[in-house]
Each structure stands twice: as C-alpha cells, then as structure tokens.
Amino acid sequence: MPSPSRPLRKLGFLTIGLFDGADPRPGHESTLEIIELGERLGFDSAWVRHRHLQYGVSSPVALLAAASQRTSRIELGTAVIPLGWENPLRLAEDLATVDILSGGRLNPGISVGPPMHYDQVKDALYPDTGDMEDFSYERVRRLLDLVRGKPATDFSGLEGFEVFSDVVQPHSPGLGRRLWYGGGSARSASWAGEHGMNFLTSSVVKAEGEERPWDFAEIQRSHIRAFRAAHPDSAAARVSQGLVVIPTDSASPEQRAKYEAYAAKRLPRTASPQGPARLLFAPDIVATSTEIAERLHAHAGFREVDEVAFALPFTFEHEDYVQILTDLATRLGPALGWSPRAS
Template sequence: MLSKLGFLTIGLFDEADPRRGHESTLEIIQLGESLGFDSAWLRHRHLQFGISSPVAVLAAASQRTRRIELGTAVIPLGWENPLRLAEDLATVDLLSGGRINPGVSVGPPMQWEHVKDALYPGTADAEDFSFARVERFLAAVRGDKVTSYRGYQGFEQFSDRVQPHAAGLASRLWYGGGSLRSAQWAGAHGMNFLTSSVVKAEESEDFEQIQLSHIRAFRAAHPSGAAARVSQGLVVIPTDSASPSQIARYRAYAEKRTPRTRTPQGPARMMFAPDLVGTSAEIAEKLESNAAFREIDEVAFALPFTFDHDDYVQILTDMAGHLGPALGWKPAAG
C-alpha cells in the first residue's frame, strides 16, 4: 500500500523569461501541498533550461509552504564542493523546519570535456568523482570535524564542523542510483535510495527485474534492512480530467519516447521504463503488477519535461484525487 506520494519536476523555463518558469515551479509546489502530496522534488540541470540551483528554489519554496517535504533528485556532486553544499542545505533545512530531503549522485559532470575548463580550471584532472565525494558530503552534513581548528581568533569564534548544523538532515539524505553497485553502496552507508525510470542493464534487459534487484540489494546492505527507505520515480500521466487535446499530446509524448525502452541504450547500456499514460484505474493496475512497485511504499512520480503549467495542474490534481487513492494512499492533512 502506498504511504507517501510525491512528484518530481525539472522546472522548465523559457530562456527569454526565466523568472516565469521558476515562479511556475513554486506555484506547482504550493499546489502539491494543498492537494495533500507528501513531497515535491526538483531535478537539477546545468547549462540547460531547467533548474540549475535547486537549493535556492527550495529555499523559496520553504517560505511558501509549511508541511510538504522538499527534495532534490538529484544534485550531481561532480559540480559541487561537498562542504559548501552541506552549509547551504543545512541552512535551508533549518529555514524549512526540517523538511529538506537532499538527493545526490556522483560521477563526472555531463558534457565533461566541454565544461571541465570552466568548472575546474587547472585542477580538472585532479578531481575525484568517486563515492569518496559522497563520503565527504555525508561527513559534513552529519557534523563530523572538517577542520583541525576550533576556538577564537580575536573576537571571532570558529567551529570545527559545518555551521549551521541541522539535526536530522543526515537521516534524510538520499542517493540516486541506477546500478547494482550504487544501490549496495547507498545501503552500506545508511542513506535512503532513489530509483528512477533509468537503470543499467547489467543483469538482464528486463527493467522491472533490474529495478527490483537494486531495491533488494540496497536493503540487504542497509543497517535498517527491509525498513530502509526507497522511493520509486516513474513517469506517470493520469488522464482522468484531461481534455481530448491534452490526452492526444500526452500519448504522442509517450509514444515518441517508447522506442528507447525496448533495448539498452548507449555504451552504458541504460534501460528506460515506459511512460504510463491512461486513467488512474489503468495506471494503478499496471503499477500493482510491477514487481519493483510492490516492494516500496513511497514514490516520486516524474512530471514530463515539456508540458505546460496547466497540464501539470491537471496531472497533479488527478494524481492526488484519483491515482493516489487507487493505490491506497491518503492525502496529508492540513
């Protein structure tokens, strides 16, 4: 039975009017809270026309909402200084009243060969994009010592750990992984696990079975075992209250993306889950037959990248009013 319902947005904007796109994202988050969603998540895009600074957007969202949890799915740590990111996230978590759920991942930044000289001039070859970067981030958030000095210099006091320290934030850290190794690593390091509509075809070419193996491997490695938190993110588009023209666009969007779901894509052999378009009853039936979905009790359904604001309003309204209840979910009160 589904206990937590969330949604994920890229925060698309027009280069000629970026403010409107960011305002739209904030309005969608406010709508999500009013509909009873448990969480809202932001994708992270650099040098594209989606949210490049999710921490700043979450700070704004935290002041326009009071209950809904706010997450990132995910912040690529290859673009970040782990200590500085820990400071920013702790600050926003305190301002939100303890509602921030940071999701992160590692690996070289996208378009690395083109961006490395701008991002790390002179030090690109020395940067470490392994799990060690996550370990630095975890240590900073958890309040471990990050410097050998603590004390006073004149009238100024210095701490040896990240300030402010947000108690509880460490328990809300997520790792976004698409491989068996990343699932096991996240579990062994006590993180929560975000599994999305993209996985690596390592063991088979059956998306559901691959995702299921990741969930089980994560929990097998996690100190909390079967109680360890996993959130599944699929592209889900309910059409209960959609107009005929919206339904036609939604189906065309999904059909255009369907060919990539049939075989592994690229050198990394990435597998993509099909987008689910239909009435809430139809989608619920498909999800309940999904082997990975049956293993989890919380989701962050992804909103399609290129739809209009009114489309997102319709989709979220149907998710909260029809799809969620069909899966056993109850909207949060207040």
C-alpha cells in the same frame, strides 16, 4: 488484479522546472506554484531535478529555499544533485541552511560521476584541477561526513571577537538521515545501503549482464533488494520509486492526445539498453488512474516500495501539470491505498 505488497504510504512528484532563457522568472514562479499546489493537494513530497547549462532549474537548493517559505508541511527534495559540479563542504552548508529554514523538511538526493560533457565544461568548472578531480563515491562520503557533523577542520574556538566551529554550520541534526542516493545499478544500490542513505530509483536502470529480454521492473526490484540487504537498518531504510505516470481522468481530449504523443515518441528507447552505459528506460504510463494502478500493482519494482515521486514530463504547460497533479492526488493516489495529508 495483483495486490501490492504494501499500501502506498507517501506520494510525491518530481519536476524539472523549465523556463524561457530570455525571461526565466515565470518558469521559476511556475515551479514554485506547482509545489504550493502539491501541498494543498496533500502530497507528501515535491522534488526538483537539477540541470546545468540548460533551461531547467540549475540551483534547486536555492529554489527550495524559496519554496520553504511558501509552504509549511510538504517535504522538499532534490532528485538529484550531481556532486561532480559541487564542493561537498559548501554544499553541506547550503543544505543545512535550507533544512533549518524549512523546519527539517529537506530531502537532498545526490549522485556521483563526471559532469555531463565534462571535456567541454571542465575548464570553466575546474580550471586548475580538472584532471585531478575525484568523481567517485568518495565525494559522497565527504558530503555525508560533513552533513552528519564530522569535523571539517582541526581549528575551533575564539579568535579575536570571532568564534569558529570545527563542524559545518548551521548543523541540522536530522538532515544526515534524510540524504538520498539516486542510483540505477546494483553497485550504487549496495553502496547507498552500506552508508546508511535512502535510495531513489527512477525510470532508468543499468542493464547489467547479458540477460535477454531485459525486464526493467525485475532489474529495479533487484536493486531495491540489494540496497535493503546492505543497509544497517533495513526496516527503516527508505526507497522511493520515480516512474513517469500521466493520469488522464480529467484531461481534455487535446491533453490526452498530447500526452500519448509524448509517450509514443519516447517509447523506442525502452526496447533495449541505450548507449555505452547500457541504460534501460521504463515506458511512460499514460492512462486512467484505474488502469495505471493495475499496471503498478503488477510492477515488480513498485511492489517493493511504499513511497513514490512520480516524474512530471519535461515539456508540458503549467495547466497540464495542474491537471496531472490533481488526478494523481485525487484519483491515482487513493487507488494505490494512499490518503492525502492535511495542510
């Protein structure tokens, strides 16, 4: 078995937080309970996906505010907030507030681009400015500046009995170093590095160029290296990988069958780039922790990182997530050289 380039230092997980539209509270409670379980199991981080006009968490910042009061140690992240739906100044206020409430544990992951199905949603989202909105990296730069304490206005001081600040309040000084960019292209990797961000990779990359056959792991490795080459402090730059891995060590026969069927249904999309964006998906890995560790140690992208946020599948039950998280923390993590943190 190939040896990894470095032992796994941080183990995290990512959840979409599904719920029933007719009764949304139990699904949100389940997500909070999973985050609490993650802390008890020693995970370093818990991340929440972002879904608009779907039956998944639409406001991860609000949900993580609740999670911050039910946990004390685990890092809390978003993977990712699409900035096309956000006003950077207002988002900066929300992020800083949750970071203060969590004691400096927030790790906001963001991305850019037009909102999904923009033509159908723009009249509701931007009724007056829909055709003028800028969805480029400039939107990220605005958020970075505001979170990092650059002035938002030229006015500050006392007006009557009220005191005004020229920078976003509350200001959380460490938050600017914990901003992540979720990218799947060489350009996004380099941009994130140049602007001193951290870099989130996932199970999706862009198949750039005409190289055949496409090798997901090699493409991902090239993005990680491009990010580090562009970062002003590459030694301190953080990269997290987010593949879908499902350990089956303690799974029941019924669970194993469900997991294997889920992965098989998604496998065809990994054979070639998908859609106009030429997205290439990594296969889900369903196996024992020993077998998963062997595959990860041989994965060119994994060999470049020392922290991960493994993605939980979308459609499983709460009990399935408990089993998967328990095996991740007690079986797979140690097989990758990781040790759980004490709560």
